[in-house]
Amino acid sequence: MAGIGAITTTVSILIVVLNTLVLASFVLFGSLREKAADYLILNLSITDLLLGLLVLPFSIVHKLSGSWYFGPLACKFWQSFDICLCVQSVWAAMLLSIDKYLYVAYPLRYISMVTTQRLCIGVLISWCVAFAFAFLPNMTNASVDVEIQSSLPPELCVYVLNTAYALAAFFVNFFCPFLVILFTNYRIYRAVKHQTRRIRQLQVLERTSASGNSGTQPDAPFLSKSEIKAIKITGVLIGSLVIMWLPLFVTLVIDTICHCVDPVIFETVNWLGYCNSMCNPLLYACNTNYRTAYKRILCCDLNSPRPEDSQNAGVVPLPRQNRRD
Template sequence: MELHEDSHREVGINNSYELTAVQFCFENVNKSCIKTTYSPFPRMILYVVFGFGTLLAVFGNLLVITAILHFRQLHTPTNFLIASLACADFLVGLTVMPFSMVRSVESCWYFGESFCKFHTCFDGSFCYSSVFHLCFISIDRYIAVTDPLIYPTKVTVPISGMCIALSWGCSITYIFSLIYTGANDDGLEDLVIALSCVGGCQAAMNQDWVLVGFLLFLIPTIAMLIIYGKIFLVAKQQARKIESSSNQTQASAESYKDRVAKRERKAAKTLGIAMAVFLVCWLPYFIDTLVDAYMNFITPAYVYEILLWFVYYNSAMNPLIYAFFYPWFRKAIKLIVSGRILRNDSSSMNLFSEDVEIHN
């Protein structure tokens, strides 16, 4: 009899534990989403990892934008494209990553339904804007490497401005129209109703729009791969030609062209690395969303979050790439951090000279 009573007591304790273990995003709200909680240490680690990526995306890209816009020597069509790309990454760090960080760690959306839509639109807009920017940059680099002397007359600042406007205009129009017309979840009404709860922020995408989104990523990506393949082929041929040149007079006459070509090849290589990092970060996410849409959304939540944060971390990577490969960017950072940027003559400093003085 005593054993029987103890068993009942144990069952009662287990049942009460299960009831208290279930937590909701909003305890006193009907149809609240269920909250998945982490123990304190993993929770702290996640906040540190996501927070570090957010700060790097914001301040790293802010340095890129400041350097290019402040120093007149950097006012070139290519650099304006890079500054605009950095602007997209900066906005990801400022308007997307902090809120996604809370959602990922707390498994709840605490910022309201209206901002959820804006957040989704910002996320998608900045993504496609980055793709289009990288595509235009690859075309810019192709012209610069294949014809470095005629490049300044072919690619001008107004043309660069048109590419920037096109990149932003197309991406913003596409994503905002898709989300605010509700076209993204046509045919998924039952699923949306079944999964709807207070404290959630997920945009359902039907198969058609997932495919369109994937193609909008894939087509520019294939174009970039082909263009960079041609760039490196031309760069290899140019390097061989310079090495095999035996005529000293001819070498002397072409020295300026060779120097320009070498500089452009180095810039193309750096931007090619930035594109490769972009692919590594973005491709798994796009493949997963495509497979998920056609396999009835089978991706576990934690796998989706990992892929999503790979995407977000891409926004923090470009400043690190520039800092590693561009001496002028390292010099610009030192000038900005040391405060010399506040001087009247700082905008006219020569960042490409080896004797740029950083200290007083």
């Protein structure tokens, strides 16, 4: 039990520290917040930080002690925040996928389509959905299995979902976003694969032209190699988020139907989802600007010139105006 406590405490501390580092980077370095899409990363980072502050400390105490010491009202809020932030993580991944898809599919119209105002509306809607599915049913006991819940000791803060709520939450908050993520990333994969092939063809023609042979060059690709790399990094971020949260949502549905899931399995898949909030800031570091900002903050080097936008600034850079559809 001591080993479990040490691991979970370390994960919780790392989630808070790393996501605080992301927020500090966002505030201190303007190159990380110049584009509307950068605020989607801010949204995901805030979600992860709230999880580390409002959910995980109580989860650790509850797990290690086997009892709930904070009262029934705090229990309700803790459970509600747990569900809300889990749901918000999935919706944040969906918003990132949609943004990345629009960037690849409509490069010339992207700037006019994806504005800060529209992104804020999308983020606000995602938070409203998360709060509606978490707080309202939980606070009114509409989401719990009353018969099983009433048989449990009052000192345990256990959340037993009824079948109707679990299925509705699964389809609305995971299955539907997952379909959107799957569709958009498949289209993005095809586009990136096509653009990679065009870049290689262009490089071959350039070498041929340099050797004295004439040839007709194809149109320049609308995605550069650095932009393709940035899109792939975002794809890894989204994929890891879905993969790490998928076992929890599936386990919740199975346990609601048959009540046959071992508590150890449930705790394991639950913390697997929590660990995603620790992995996200590390994946951001694959981007040059975030990595530079991390180093500058950790080294207390805030007086020298701040990093300027580079080819891969942000998670997905803005399209150039001279690109073709």
